[in-house]
Amino acid sequence: xxxxxxxYKYHKLASMTLSLDSITGNLPLFMGLDKKLIIxxxxxxxxxxxxxxxxxxxxxxxxxxxxPKSIVQTVVTSPPYYGQRDYCADNQVGTEKxxxxxxxxxxxxFDEVKRVLKEDGTLWLNIGDKYIDGNLAGLPxxxxxxxxxxxxxLRSDIIWYKPNAMPSSVQNRPTTDHEYIFLFAKNSKYYxxxxxxxxxxxxxxxxxxMKGGRNHLGKQGGTPEQGKNxxxxxxxxxxxxxxFHPKGRNKRTVWEVPLSKFREAHFAVFPEKLIEPCILAxxxxxxxxxxxxxxxxxxxxVSLTKGRKFIGIxxxxxxxxxxxxxxxxx
Ligand SMILES: C[S@@+](CC[C@H](N)C(=O)[O-])C[C@H]1O[C@@H](n2cnc3c(N)ncnc32)[C@H](O)[C@@H]1O
Numbered sequence: 468x469x470x471x472x473x474x475y476k477y478h479k480l481a482s483m484t485l486s487l488d489s490i491t492g493n494l495p496l497f498m499g500l501d502k503k504l505i506i507x508x509x510x511x512x513x514x515x516x517x518x519x520x521x522x523x524x525x526x527x528x529x530x531x532x533x534x535p536k537s538i539v540q541t542v543v544t545s546p547p548y549y550g551q552r553d554y555c556a557d558n559q560v561g562t563e564k565x566x567x568x569x570x571x572x573x574x575x576x577f578d579e580v581k582r583v584l585k586e587d588g589t590l591w592l593n594i595g596d597k598y599i600d601g602n603l604a605g606l607p608x609x610x611x612x613x614x615x616x617x618x619x620x621l622r623s624d625i626i627w628y629k630p631n632a633m634p635s636s637v638q639n640r641p642t643t644d645h646e647y648i649f650l651f652a653k654n655s656k657y658y659x660x661x662x663x664x665x666x667x668x669x670x671x672x673x674x675x676x677m678k679g680g681r682n683h684l685g686k687q688g689g690t691p692e693q694g695k696n697x698x699x700x701x702x703x704x705x706x707x708x709x710x711f712h713p714k715g716r717n718k719r720t721v722w723e724v725p726l727s728k729f730r731e732a733h734f735a736v737f738p739e740k741l742i743e744p745c746i747l748a749x750x751x752x753x754x755x756x757x758x759x760x761x762x763x764x765x766x767x768x769v770s771l772t773k774g775r776k777f778i779g780i781x782x783x784x785x786x787x788x789x790x791x792x793x794x795x796x797x
Pocket of ligand 1: 525526527528544545546547548554556558559560561734735736737738759760761762763764765766780781782783786
């Protein structure tokens with residue numbers, strides 16, 4: 468197979484630090500030859516973790532225990548929700564006899580996730596809740612607290628607001644249209660590129676306009692974002708930072724992202740836009756993003772398009788194939 472410009476461009480994007488090793492390691496993939504993109508857990512010793520960009524077919528805890536420590540910069544993942552779906556595989560997460568067993572199993576899995584993370588690594592964990600006998604179980608927060616007790620540092624609870632969430636027929640409570648994404652760090656000092664995910668400033672409202680005064684000469688009613696007050700020493704450093712950062716304001720904790728359109732034989736697919744900020748802020752170009760519940764491979768797809776590498780873990784072989792076809796379409 469000839470190497471197209473797109474292959475070349477893609478290859479460059481996926482690996483910013485090109486050592487000779489990394490070029491030759493990618494050659495089979497590059498030339499359509501037989502680089503293994505799906506690796507069975509029993510062949511894990513053949514996996515090249517520096518090169519990455521493959522999915523490991525096996526059970527999350529079992530596979531994680533076989534990975535070397537400190538190889539991953541960030542983890543972006545969404546485990547199966549409790550009692551929600553059947554992913555057609557033995558030993559799947561989500562089918563435990565009660566929520567306690569489900570939470571304990573996830574905590575054990577995330578202990579291993581912590582081991583494979585670099586010391587300045589992070590975990591972005593999307594998790595949904597469940598009504599059990601009409602009573603909201605509170606599973607996201609129960610998991611978050613259990614993870615804190617195991618040494619994770621909880622840095623943010625992000626609300627994923629879904630503007631196109633499924634309507635429901637409930638009449639005695641509000642319809643749920645959000646989920647959580649928790650940002651955890653392994654240590655108090657961790658990699659986080661705030662500039663890569665800044666938001667546009669929002670023009671200040673009528674109420675918050677500058678009121679004028681001695682140091683606002685001639686600027687009554689100006690909004691900072693129109694630049695009318697730029698350079699004014701009357702603005703405190705903190706306020707300046709919030710209002711005027713040239714790359715935009717710091718990312719907020721409510722993320723409005725519609726549900727994904729990619730539904731090929733897989734449920735609960737991450738919207739690409741939902742995990743883009745996690746990958747951009749959590750991982751520098753050329754480093755590795757892990758998803759231990761890979762599903763249709765959205766984490767791998769977004770990681771590669773953003774110049775990062777990926778490692779996926781997925782129990783169901785059919786989903787591994789769907790993911791790899793999606794990530795490497797040719
Ligand atoms: C919510 S889906 C993840 C979807 C994914 N975020 C995407 O964008 O497609 C959860 C996935 O975890 C897989 N899974 C369930 N139990 C597992 C286990 N014990 N080990 C590894 N994967 C598992 C399921 O087969 C399913 O594909």
